[in-house]
Amino acid sequence: MTVSDFAHAVTPWVRPRGQRARTVAYEIKRHGAGALPTLQPNVLFNTRVRTTSNSAPASLMSVLVTGGAGYIGSHMVHALVDSGESVVVLDNLSTGFKWAIPRGVALVIGETGDEALVSRLIAEREVSAIIHFAASIVVPDSVSDPLGYYRNNTVNSRALIECAVRGGVRQFIFSSTAAVYGNPAKVPVSEDDAVTPMSPYGSSKLMTEIMLRDAGVAHGIDYVILRYFNVAGADPKLRTGQSTKGATHLIKVAVETALGKRAKMDVFGTDYPTPDGTCIRDYIHVADLVRAHSDALTYLRAGGRSATLNCGYGHGFSVLEVIDTVKRISGVDFRVDRAGRRAGDPAQIVAQSDRARELLGWQPQFDDLATIVTHALAWERKLGTLQN
Numbered sequence: 001m002t003v004s005d006f007a008h009a010v011t012p013w014v015r016p017r018g019q020r021a022r023t024v025a026y027e028i029k030r031h032g033a034g035a036l037p038t039l040q041p042n043v044l045f046n047t048r049v050r051t052t053s054n055s056a057p058a059s060l061m062s063v064l065v066t067g068g069a070g071y072i073g074s075h076m077v078h079a080l081v082d083s084g085e086s087v088v089v090l091d092n093l094s095t096g097f098k099w100a101i102p103r104g105v106a107l108v109i110g111e112t113g114d115e116a117l118v119s120r121l122i123a124e125r126e127v128s129a130i131i132h133f134a135a136s137i138v139v140p141d142s143v144s145d146p147l148g149y150y151r152n153n154t155v156n157s158r159a160l161i162e163c164a165v166r167g168g169v170r171q172f173i174f175s176s177t178a179a180v181y182g183n184p185a186k187v188p189v190s191e192d193d194a195v196t197p198m199s200p201y202g203s204s205k206l207m208t209e210i211m212l213r214d215a216g217v218a219h220g221i222d223y224v225i226l227r228y229f230n231v232a233g234a235d236p237k238l239r240t241g242q243s244t245k246g247a248t249h250l251i252k253v254a255v256e257t258a259l260g261k262r263a264k265m266d267v268f269g270t271d272y273p274t275p276d277g278t279c280i281r282d283y284i285h286v287a288d289l290v291r292a293h294s295d296a297l298t299y300l301r302a303g304g305r306s307a308t309l310n311c312g313y314g315h316g317f318s319v320l321e322v323i324d325t326v327k328r329i330s331g332v333d334f335r336v337d338r339a340g341r342r343a344g345d346p347a348q349i350v351a352q353s354d355r356a357r358e359l360l361g362w363q364p365q366f367d368d369l370a371t372i373v374t375h376a377l378a379w380e381r382k383l384g385t386l387q388n
């Protein structure tokens with residue numbers, strides 16, 4: 001039994017009319033150091049592959065998207081499918097959703113740190129490129145559980161990178177974060193400025209950046225590291241969006257409050273050295289961020305050199321400006337309380353973003369806070385109907 005055999009299994013919730021449902025699970029058997037495992041059916045390893053019958057043939061070179069069932073990853077998967085790529089998703093569904101993945105795309109439920117599984121996937125699906133989103137992402141949680149964050153974000157990424165090298169993967173795109181800059185000495189912050197993360201989350205991402213760079217030098221794998229600033233908004237076609245319960249992203253929290261999903265929201269810190277005293281962030285529309293990944297893939301495939309690039313618009317908005325925009329667009333004057341500062345929040349962080357534009361030819365299309373909020377609000381309304 002091969003991964004591609006499993007990739008043609010059909011689970012009940014996506015099967016086309018008239019087709020018999022079949023759900024399979026498999027165990028990974030190890031055959032000594034360095035050998036690829038074989039996949040044995042019907043022994044549970046909490047790892048299943050499913051797709052619909054219109055999935056791309058396994059003989060096509062595939063793009064492996066880790067974390068493809070999550071917020072940003074699912075937007076990426078839609079964009080790749082839109083552009084005709086063969087895609088396989090690896091996700092453990094810890095914070096992701098099966099429904100966020102478009103029909104016809106293979107989902108492997110498993111861990112990025114499972115080297116046997118990942119190696120097999122790369123070989124069976126002829127994976128030529130990996131876009132690595134899978135991670136734990138909540139900064140305060142990383143402070144209370146640093147070792148868990150280093151395991152998931154650093155140790156598992158190390159395993160994934162090794163599998164990529166051993167499996168001959170040519171291109172690797174990594175989701176990093178502005179958190180690697182900590183509290184920057186100046187804004188906008190450039191890729192060449194000092195990296196001094198202020199949380200285990202930021203450190204866990206920086207460590208992966210370093211591993212990727214070293215592996216690039218030693219093994220020739222080409223990579224683009226994208227340092228995201230504050231990602232927001234939703235697919236303009238509303239096929240997916242930010243759906244995690246209890247998410248802490250400002251725009252998500254504000255639209256939830258506008259729609260009555262929260263009774264009120266807090267502003268953390270009103271005495272920062274900014275014009276209105278609240279923190280300033282660079283909000284990037286998720287569709288523009290995904291476009292930067294597509295551009296990065298095109299760039300690497302054309303022989304572009306490995307690079308580390310900021311993904312932001314180069315200008316920021318304060319917390320109060322964002323809340324005012326959400327109130328204006330939703331038409332709801334929801335309750336906002338002033339609260340104390342949170343530990344580790346820099347006053348202001350804005351990207352210097354010209355390098356991504358110059359190197360990748362990246363041209364953002366949604367650089368407008370009102371548009372970001374409009375799409376976030378529309379998705380939040382749709383999510384309400386999906387969850388009810």
Ligand SMILES: NC(=O)c1ccc[n+]([C@@H]2O[C@H](COP(=O)([O-])OP(=O)(O)OC[C@H]3O[C@@H](n4cnc5c(N)ncnc54)[C@H](O)[C@@H]3O)[C@@H](O)[C@H]2O)c1
Binds near residue numbers: 073113
């Ligand atoms: N959302 C932001 O504003 C933001 C900002 C900077 C960087 N990032 C980075 O972008 C990436 C995606 O973030 P997101 O907002 O979509 O988060 P998310 O939680 O919605 O998505 C993460 C996905 O990865 C999966 N996952 C986690 N650990 C896994 C593992 N070990 N194996 C397989 N799957 C696993 C989860 O189930 C989920 O589907 C992360 O790497 C994050 O650090 C996000």
